Amino acid sequence: MDGTSIKRRSGAVRTIAFAAAMMLPAAASGPALAESGSTAFAASFAAVSQAETAFHPSPEAVDLTTLPAKPDDAESLGSADEDAGEAIGGGVASYYGAELAGHRTASGERFDPGDLTAAHRTLPLGSHVRVTNPSNHRSVIVRINDRGPFARGRVIDLSRSAAEKIGLVARGSGRVELALLD
Secondary structure, X not given: OOHHHHHHHHHHHHHHHHHHHHOOOHHHOHHHHXXXXXXXXXXXXXXXXXXXOOOOOOOOOOOHHHOOOOHHHOHHHOOOOOOOOEEEEEEEEEEEOHHHOOOEOOOOOEOOOOOOEEEOOOOOOOOEEEEEEOOOOEEEEEEEEEOOOOOOOEEEEXXXXXXXXXXXXXXXXXXXXXXXXX
């Protein structure tokens, strides 16, 4: 086939499609269908807007009003030397910073890179964990308020403030040891 016959054929297809559209009854035309459809569409939401909406928290939800704002503010935690906690292993930690500031965490609070918080896949939200950098023996107590990390090979994501306290910011990630305090 040459280019001319292809052009004629595509023109014929357009003409047939236009003719078929013109033969449709008026009830199926765009504006008439849209009017009756939009009325039915709006009516479908009437039951939803009239229904009472009740909030039912998940059984795993944590009452944030009972948690200290920052682990530093919690006198019951003691100092880093007082309570070793239950060792729960270790692995590679990373941190997240300003790019996620203000986003909601799994606990429902907004992420603040200046708070001593962390994300862990399985530890209960609201629990406190001592994170120790074995290369310099510096440790920090963080509160688990999010889920993650989702990067392979990582065990915990720290807030920038927590990562600074144990010397991880320069490298971006590093090996840590974890101990569950409560």
